[in-house]
Amino acid sequence: MSTEPRTLPADTAPPEPSPALSELAAQEQQLTLDRLLEESRQIRGTSLWSDAWRRLKRRRTAMISMVGLVVLVLLAVLTPLLPLQSPIDKDLKYRRLLPPELTPVTMGSREGLDFAEQSLVAELKRFNAEIAELQQQRNATTDSAERKRIDEIIAGRTKVEHPFNQLWNQLGPVSWTMCQMRVAMFGDYAIPSLFGTDKLGRDLLSRVFWGARVSLIVGVVATLVSLVIGVSYGAIAGYVGGWVDAVMMRIVDILYSIPFIFVVIFLITFLGEDSVKAWLQARGIEQITIFYFVIGAIYWLTMSRVVRGQVLSLRHEQFIEAARTIGASPLRIVFRHLVPNVLGVVIVYLTLTIPAVMLFEAFLSFLGLGVAPPDVSWGQLLNDGVEALSSVKLFWWVVVFPGAALAATLFALNFLGDGVRDALDPKMKNRD
Amino acid sequence: MRNLAGYLIRRTGWMLLTLWIVYTVSFILMRSVPGNPFSSERTVPAAIERQLRARYNLDATPTRQYIDYALGIVTRGDLGWSLRLEDYSVNQVLAEGFPVSASLAIFGLVFAVGLGIPAGVISAVYRGSLADVSMMAAAVLGIAVPNFVLASLAILLFVFGLAWFPAAGWGTFNQIVLPALCLGAPVAAYIARLTRAGMLEVLTREHVRTARAKGLSDQAVILKHVLPGAMLPVVSYLGPATAGVLTGSLVLEKIFALPGMGSHFINAALQRDYTLAMGMVLTYTVILFVMNSIVDISYAVIDPRVKLQ
Numbered sequence: 001m002s003t004e005p006r007t008l009p010a011d012t013a014p015p016e017p018s019p020a021l022s023e024l025a026a027q028e029q030q031l032t033l034d035r036l037l038e039e040s041r042q043i044r045g046t047s048l049w050s051d052a053w054r055r056l057k058r059r060r061t062a063m064i065s066m067v068g069l070v071v072l073v074l075l076a077v078l079t080p081l082l083p084l085q086s087p088i089d090k091d092l093k094y095r096r097l098l099p100p101e102l103t104p105v106t107m108g109s110r111e112g113l114d115f116a117e118q119s120l121v122a123e124l125k126r127f128n129a130e131i132a133e134l135q136q137q138r139n140a141t142t143d144s145a146e147r148k149r150i151d152e153i154i155a156g157r158t159k160v161e162h163p164f165n166q167l168w169n170q171l172g173p174v175s176w177t178m179c180q181m182r183v184a185m186f187g188d189y190a191i192p193s194l195f196g197t198d199k200l201g202r203d204l205l206s207r208v209f210w211g212a213r214v215s216l217i218v219g220v221v222a223t224l225v226s227l228v229i230g231v232s233y234g235a236i237a238g239y240v241g242g243w244v245d246a247v248m249m250r251i252v253d254i255l256y257s258i259p260f261i262f263v264v265i266f267l268i269t270f271l272g273e274d275s276v277k278a279w280l281q282a283r284g285i286e287q288i289t290i291f292y293f294v295i296g297a298i299y300w301l302t303m304s305r306v307v308r309g310q311v312l313s314l315r316h317e318q319f320i321e322a323a324r325t326i327g328a329s330p331l332r333i334v335f336r337h338l339v340p341n342v343l344g345v346v347i348v349y350l351t352l353t354i355p356a357v358m359l360f361e362a363f364l365s366f367l368g369l370g371v372a373p374p375d376v377s378w379g380q381l382l383n384d385g386v387e388a389l390s391s392v393k394l395f396w397w398v399v400v401f402p403g404a405a406l407a408a409t410l411f412a413l414n415f416l417g418d419g420v421r422d423a424l425d426p427k428m429k430n431r432d
Numbered sequence: 433m434r435n436l437a438g439y440l441i442r443r444t445g446w447m448l449l450t451l452w453i454v455y456t457v458s459f460i461l462m463r464s465v466p467g468n469p470f471s472s473e474r475t476v477p478a479a480i481e482r483q484l485r486a487r488y489n490l491d492a493t494p495t496r497q498y499i500d501y502a503l504g505i506v507t508r509g510d511l512g513w514s515l516r517l518e519d520y521s522v523n524q525v526l527a528e529g530f531p532v533s534a535s536l537a538i539f540g541l542v543f544a545v546g547l548g549i550p551a552g553v554i555s556a557v558y559r560g561s562l563a564d565v566s567m568m569a570a571a572v573l574g575i576a577v578p579n580f581v582l583a584s585l586a587i588l589l590f591v592f593g594l595a596w597f598p599a600a601g602w603g604t605f606n607q608i609v610l611p612a613l614c615l616g617a618p619v620a621a622y623i624a625r626l627t628r629a630g631m632l633e634v635l636t637r638e639h640v641r642t643a644r645a646k647g648l649s650d651q652a653v654i655l656k657h658v659l660p661g662a663m664l665p666v667v668s669y670l671g672p673a674t675a676g677v678l679t680g681s682l683v684l685e686k687i688f689a690l691p692g693m694g695s696h697f698i699n700a701a702l703q704r705d706y707t708l709a710m711g712m713v714l715t716y717t718v719i720l721f722v723m724n725s726i727v728d729i730s731y732a733v734i735d736p737r738v739k740l741q
Contacts, residue, residue, distance in 0.1 A: 257450045261679050262697070262716045263457075266709050269701040270461045359578055366580050366683060367698050386584050386687055389592065396588055403581040411576040 052344075055423040062419025065412035072409060076212040080178035083186040084206035085193065086167035088374055089113070091201035097388065097395050098197040105190045105203075107183075113166060119188045123163045131157070169374040196397035199388040204381075204397065208405050211376040215406070218292060218377070219358035225296025226353060230303025231346060235334045237304070238311030249308065252301055260298045261360075267294060268369045288371060295360055299353050306349055310342040344424045351417035355410045362406055378406040436729065447721040454717055455502065455710070462706040463494050488513060488707075511711035516703045522711035529693035532602060533685070536692060537677045539608055540615035544673065548620040549666065552627025556635065556662075557654060567624065574621025580683040583614040587687065602690050611688045615680045619673045623666055630662030637661070664735055671727040675720055 056062055075082070091110050108120035115123035131154060138150040164171060164179055171179060195204035237248040270276060271290060280287070314320065315338070323333050364370030365379030373380070385398035485491045489500055489512075504510040511522035551571070555564035590596045590610060597610045634640065635658055643657045678694075685694040693712065700708035 254446075254450060254453065257446060257721065258454060259675065259678075259713070259716050259720050261682075262713045263454065265682075265697065265701045266458060266713050267461070269704055269706065269709050272702075273704055362578060363580070363679075363683065367686060367701075369698070369701055382580065382584060386580075386587070389584075389587060394588070394592055399584045399588055403584055407577045407581050410578065411573075414572075414576050 052420075052423040056419055059419045059422070061415045062423075065415040065419070068412045069409070069416065072212065072412075073216065075209065076216050078178075079209045079213060080168075080171070080175040081182050081185075082209065083182060083189050083191055084209055085190045085203035087202060087206045087210040087376060088169050089167050089202065091197075093201075095193075095197050095201035097199055097393075097398070098193060098201075100194055100196045100397055102192050102194070104192050107167070107188045107190050108163065109188075115163065120163055120167070121183060121188050124183065127161065127163060195401040196395075198381075198384055198398055199395075204401055207376050207381055208378070208402055211378045211381050211402070212405065212409075214288075214371055214375055214377040215358055215361060215379075215409075218288075218295070218361040218371070219354050221292045222295040222299070222357045222361070223350060223353045225293055226299040226303060226357070227346070227350060229297065230300035231307050231339060231342075233300065234304035234307030234309075235311050235338055235342070238308035239315055239330065239334050239338060241312075241315070245308070249305075252304060256301055261363075264294055264298065264364070265367075265369060268364070272369075288375065291361075291370065295357055298360075299357060303346070303349055303353070306345055307342050310345055311338050314338055314341055348417075348421045348424055351413070351420045355413035355417065358406075358413070359410060378402050382406065439729070440725070443721070443725045447718065450721070451714060451717055454713055455505075456498075458706075458710040458713060459498055459501070462710065463497070488515070505714070511714070512707045514700075514705055514708045516700070516705040517708070522708050525696050525708060526693065526711065526715060529691065529696050532690055532692035533678075533681055533694055536608065536611055536615060536681055536684070536690065537674070539612035540677050540680070541619065541670075541673065542616075543612055544616035544619035544623055544677075545666075547616070548623025549627050549663075551620070551624040552662075553631060553654065553659065555624070556628045556631030559632065564628075568628070571621040571624045574617050575625075577618075579614050579618055579680045580687060582617055583611070583684055583687045586610055586614055607688075611684045611690065615677055615684050618680070619676060622669065622673070626665045626669055627662060630665050631658055634658045634661040660734075664731070667727065667731050667734060671724045674723040674727075678716060678719065 085105055085107070089110065091112070093112075106119060108115040108123055109118045111118070113123075116126040117123075134150055134154050134157075138147050138154075141147055141150070159165060164176065168175075168179065190203075191205060193203045193205060195208060198204055198207065233248065233252075237245045271280075271287065277287070280290070311334075320333060320337060323337050328336070361370055361377065362379030362382070365377045366383045368380075368383060371377040371380055381402035382399065385395075385402060388395050388398045482491075489497055492500065501512060504512065509523070511526070514520045514522055514525060517525065551567050555561075555567045558564055587610075591598070598604075598607055602608075640653060640657055643653045648657075681692060682694040682698060684690070685692040686698060689695070693715070697709065697712040697716075699705070700712060
């Protein structure tokens with residue numbers, strides 16, 4: 001190659017592009033760039049969650065289950081708003097073990113209730129008028145002792161005589177308001193006993209609805225309890241390591257070998273003792289609260305093992321080292337950096353724990369050791385149903401409807417759990 | 433065999449440790465109930481009360497009672513007197529209830545294995561066929577429906593509807609069939625799924641192809657070369673299955689009014705019969721430990737690669 005600078009002969013030089021042409025080329029370039037940019041903008045990195053959600057959506061059974069469960073939860077939450085009959089009002093005279101029927105019922109029409117005009121609305125009006133009268137009396141007097149006496153009368157009468165307290169059991173403030181809205185909306189109308197009535201003449205449909213609330217709450221709260229215990233325990237054991245880990249996991253091993261269901265039944269023997277009940281009540285602890293914790297306290301073992309395993313594999317990752325270098329405390333590292341990273345596994349295990357917990361609650365209630373009347377749960381309804389079975393007449397509805405509710409819910413939860421597990425499992429990614 | 437001896441010693445050690453913990457916790461709970469078991473009943477003359485306390489060893493100090501009771505269990509296998517059942521010792525109750533529960537559990541497990549394994553084999557061999565799909569759907573149903581729901585429906589249908597079986601009672605074969613079926617159903621469903629998954633995995637292995645290439649009949653290939661390998665997960669599931677059957681028998685004995693250990697245990701819990709409940713918990717712990725050990729050992733026998741830990 002010659003060293004002299006090469007100059008192109010003038011006649012072979014490419015023609016100077018005309019301004020119009022060069023503009024066109026630039027435009028084309030710009031267009032290509034835009035297209036590429038647009039394309040790259042459309043390519044999104046998928047996060048674990050969106051990927052999992054996409055895979056979950058493809059599983060029809062899991063999606064149907066999820067929709068069903070959402071509907072169930074909504075109905076359970078809105079139960080006081082629905083025009084259902086009273087779940088606790090017994091009618092031993094006329095309505096015992098009625099088969100499913102389609103005749104609507106007027107709220108408060110039972111004679112024994114002794115409601116004004118045999119209607120809930122009229123009775124509410126009457127009761128409120130009486131209370132208002134008392135209020136007036138109270139405001140009229142100046143004597144503070146007299147005022148106090150009238151206040152007590154009002155409180156006492158509301159507790160005993162208020163129509164709501166005769167038709168529903170221990171409504172909380174939210175449910176109370178919802179019941180008022182329901183009366184405002186539907187008046188005295190109540191859905192007919194589509195599921196029949198039980199052996200004490202109570203409407204089974206409304207009992208199944210109110211029972212759903214208890215069963216679901218037990219399932220969720222007990223699972224959360226197990227979640228909190230299991231995740232903290234497992235994460236701490238895994239992160240600290242060494243002999244602490246060894247001791248903590250040995251404890252889990254020992255607890256594993258204890259047949260817990262039997263121990264829990266023994267524990268309930270103890271909790272049912274009158275003196276223990278009184279002691280707890282004096283401290284404002286309800287039996288059902290203990291129930292949540294007892295169940296939750298059993299189901300944390302597997303969770304803690306799973307979380308520990310994950311944390312062990314994560315603790316030497318760079319982001320943990322980095323956090324440690326900038327001086328984050330161990331507790332902060334565990335709960336801010338490690339726990340969010342094991343969330344996938346935790347969620348999978350969670351969806352499998354909820355049905356197990358609900359089943360256990362139903363099992364205990366069925367044996368008469370769980371949720372105690374006047375609270376209602378599905379297991380207890382089934383227990384009532386089995387007791388009402390006899391060869392005299394086929395009272396199929398007392399067993400079929402609560403059983404179907406429980407089985408369908410467990411069914412849906414299991415399906416959803418399986419779906420979530422497969423969706424969050426990267427190994428399942430490229431299979432059909 | 434030394435391996436086995438060491439394993440058994442270790443397992444026994446664990447079992448004793450577990451039993452001791454269960455015993456201690458139960459004892460503390462029992463003793464921390466205020467008053468004594470007889471204080472709630474109608475007042476009895478002081479002399480009789482003294483007699484009662486002496487009989488149940490309640491006049492000793494708590495530490496003394498703890499040691500005496502443990503000694504009684506260890507040396508004589510004596511679990512003490514029932515607090516509520518008149519003139520019954522816990523051992524007598526156990527002796528009456530155990531045969532009932534054991535036969536129910538055995539029938540249930542036999543049924544589960546006898547139904548689950550063939551179902552799993554058939555649906556794996558005829559994969560995708562109508563039989564496969566319907567059996568696996570039934571298995572999903574069997575796992576999701578709790579056995580007490582199943583039992584309630586079965587009573588409704590077979591006892592009161594069709595009148596094929598008696599409603600309750602114990603002794604004849606007819607009376608044991610329905611409870612055992614309900615008890616075994618969820619286990620059968622699970623076994624069917626495990627068998628199917630195991631079969632499908634083994635069917636793709638090289639040795640199966642070799643066996644086919646040798647010209648063995650389908651039957652021989654499946655029964656001799658595929659099934660043994662596919663049984664491993666099923667065998668390891670038998671431990672949890674026993675636990676499931678024992679828990680299930682609690683409800684089934686209640687539903688069918690069978691005089692087994694389960695119904696005594698539930699009654700003990702409902703009537704606050706502490707000694708009986710504690711004896712039952714200890715017995716159940718031992719049974720579960722023994723069953724799990726047997727399963728572990730048989731697993732090691734079937735699969736030589738597995739070492740007993």
